Amino acid sequence: MFEKEVPHSYKVTPPLFDLRETGQIEQDADVxxxxxxxxxYDKETMQKEMTEIHAAKHRNxxxxxxxxxxxxxxxxxxEGK
Structure with missing residues (x-):
């Protein structure tokens, strides 16, 4: 597991290129x-308890x-709505 601290103002979905600073993880990982x-990031959001899961890379x-x-x-x- 890789954990990266991001600024609290960072209100976008995580980009795959964030892993480029971690050495070979992006290249070596299959998934x-x-x-x-x-x-x-936004305590006032209507999306309480919702988490976006990004399958950013999957070789096959x-x-x-x-x-x-x-x-x-x-x-x-x-699963939630």
Missing amino acids: IILMYCEDY EPVGIFKLRFLKEFGRFV
């Missing part, structure tokens, strides 16, 4: 998944974005 939780499959709801009380993600 890279990035997460973005809007309510971490298509990439894409989907949303999950994070249930803090259970420490798990579920």
Whole structure:
């Protein structure tokens, strides 16, 4: 797992090129998944508990974005709207 501190004003989905500073991770990885939780950056958002999951790289499959709801009380993600 790679954890990068970002400024609190950083209100965009995570770009894959953020990993370029980490050495060979971007090149060597078969699968890279990035997460973005809007309510971490914007406490007033209507998207409470929603997390965007970005399949940013997958060597043999298509990439894409989907949303999950994070249930803090259970420490798990579920399909959510």
